[in-house]
Amino acid sequence: MVDDAFISVRNLTVGYGSTEVQKQLNFDINKNDIFFVIGGSGCGKTTLLKSMVGLLTPLKGEVLYQGKNFYEADEPAQVAMLKDWGITFQTGALFSSMSLGENVALPLQLYTDLSERQIAEAVAYKLALVGLAGFEKFYPAELSGGMHKRAGLARALALDPQLLFFDEPSAGLDPISSMRLDQLIVQICQALDSTVIIVSHELPSILSIGTRCVFLDNQTNTMLDCGDPRELKIHSNQPRVRQFLNRTEKSEIS
Numbered sequence: 001m002v003d004d005a006f007i008s009v010r011n012l013t014v015g016y017g018s019t020e021v022q023k024q025l026n027f028d029i030n031k032n033d034i035f036f037v038i039g040g041s042g043c044g045k046t047t048l049l050k051s052m053v054g055l056l057t058p059l060k061g062e063v064l065y066q067g068k069n070f071y072e073a074d075e076p077a078q079v080a081m082l083k084d085w086g087i088t089f090q091t092g093a094l095f096s097s098m099s100l101g102e103n104v105a106l107p108l109q110l111y112t113d114l115s116e117r118q119i120a121e122a123v124a125y126k127l128a129l130v131g132l133a134g135f136e137k138f139y140p141a142e143l144s145g146g147m148h149k150r151a152g153l154a155r156a157l158a159l160d161p162q163l164l165f166f167d168e169p170s171a172g173l174d175p176i177s178s179m180r181l182d183q184l185i186v187q188i189c190q191a192l193d194s195t196v197i198i199v200s201h202e203l204p205s206i207l208s209i210g211t212r213c214v215f216l217d218n219q220t221n222t223m224l225d226c227g228d229p230r231e232l233k234i235h236s237n238q239p240r241v242r243q244f245l246n247r248t249e250k251s252e253i254s
Helices: 045-052 075-081 100-111 116-127 143-157 174-192 205-208 228-234 239-243
Strands: 009-017 018-031 033-036 060-065 085-088 163-167 195-199 212-216 223-227
Touching: 018 045, 018 085, 018 223, 033 045, 033 174, 033 205, 045 163, 045 195, 060 075, 075 085, 085 143, 100 116, 100 143, 116 143, 143 174, 143 205, 163 174, 174 195, 174 205, 205 228, 205 239, 212 228, 212 239, 223 228, 223 239, 228 239
Parallel strands: 033 195, 033 212, 085 163, 163 195
Antiparallel strands: 009 018, 009 060, 212 223
């Protein structure tokens, strides 16, 4: 474990009620990592993500952000931490009755003292950053799937977060759109000096842009390995990790 890790997960057990979905998780995420949470369907990837972003209280253990435990912090400290996080969901989760400009502006209106002109400038910049310059007046129903994802990312970037969380960002995208989204994530990470956590089982994304990953197992309900996915693909001492990272497109994810 790294003492100066940006995020530290310690003895973490997550789940619902008395049901433990994943237990005894221990790993670190470093500043500027593009860190993947990987594993087969139903292993608890999204459950872990929810516990990391304040949506689901862990059953045991802790998640430390630069040494601070979100769940033990008082409300003002929690709000300050949340402002530093950007979260995107599988569908983009845009408000359908609001234009893209209004969607991206919402966090700025709620959590900053910026003038309307400053907000409009920030919205234009964030939309341009994700390749949607000039789309302020468009509504979600007018967008393609890939544009939905990028618009959701623009809103997640509204407050210039240090941390970006993605839940299956490539879900529903064709390979070309998925590759472009991967490239965009890397560009955003570099441009904004952000750290990225991504839930995914998409091998092309994991192996092309991931700096590190943790593998969650759906049989033992705990993590089996953590490290650079390209190294784990060859050198992991866990057969299930190697099988996952070397599977073919048609093979079953178990």
